[in-house]
Amino acid sequence: MELTDDDRARVAAAVALAERSTAGEIVTIVARRSDKYHDVALHWAVLAMLLVLALLALVPTAAVWLHGLVADPWEGAPSAGSLFTVALVLLAVTFLVVRLALAWMPLRLALTPGSTAARRVHERARMLFRTAAEARTLEATGVLVYLSLDEHRAEIIADHSIHKRVAPDIWGAAMAALIAATRDGRPGDGMAEAVRQIGLVLAEQFPPRSDDTNELPDRLIEL
Structure with missing residues (x-):
């Protein structure tokens, strides 16, 4: 899923339009993912x-069979050390295969x-809110x-002045529109619609000031 130039323009236009009716400022950020999830x-x-390990405990003969695949058939019964080595190698291979x-x-x-x-x-x-929008x-x-x-x-995270007047669940419709459009492969449409709905809430609670200026960028920030 990729954002197009039309998506970027649509979101920036939605932010500019929403901010005409409010003293609030909307920042939009899109990231490919929020973490690499190495853990x-x-x-x-x-x-x-x-x-x-559990499988080897339940079926001990599995280690003996694996040992027999690589050991000299005339060697006789494998020692405890040999079976332990087989188990260690099997664990290491399992870890590497899953990790890869x-x-x-x-x-x-x-x-x-x-x-x-x-x-x-x-x-x-x-x-990102603390970096791009807070205070x-x-x-x-x-x-x-x-x-x-x-x-x-x-x-959707709001600064403390908005948080005092607007309950977090008010953003539910904007969030639902954003997620639904994203799952449908239309993240640009979702962002624009979310911005529109947020703008309606802000316009009601924070009408524009006479000296209002554009304090935060309208463009879509991509990470």
Whole structure:
């Protein structure tokens, strides 16, 4: 899923239009993903190793059979040390195979628990909000619309002046429109619609000032 020049122009135009009716400022950021989830790949690799250990415990003859594939058939019964070596090699191979398989990001994301992805997206959004919008407007009226494409997740975070007047669940319709369009392969449309709905809320709560200026960039920021 990629953003086009038309998407970028549409989002920037939506921000400019929304801000004409409010003293609020809307910042839009799109990221390919919010984390690389290396720990998820590591956890799955370790889990695979534990499953192999459990299998060897349930079927001890499996280690003997594997040893027989590489050992001298005239050697006799394998020693405990030989079987331990077989187990170690099998565990190492299992770890490497799973770790290499999960180097493919679509598979890694598919095996990432939803709660983990949601938490990472939220953490990234909070960090970006502090950098791009928090306390960067005259009346603390900045709003961040953050979309993480690969996770199909988004966050809407408002500065403290807005947070005092607008309950977080008010952004539900904007969030739903953004996520639905993104899952349909139309992230630009989703961002533009979310901005439009956020603008309606801001216009009601924070009408434009006579000395209002454009304090934050209208363009879509891509990471």
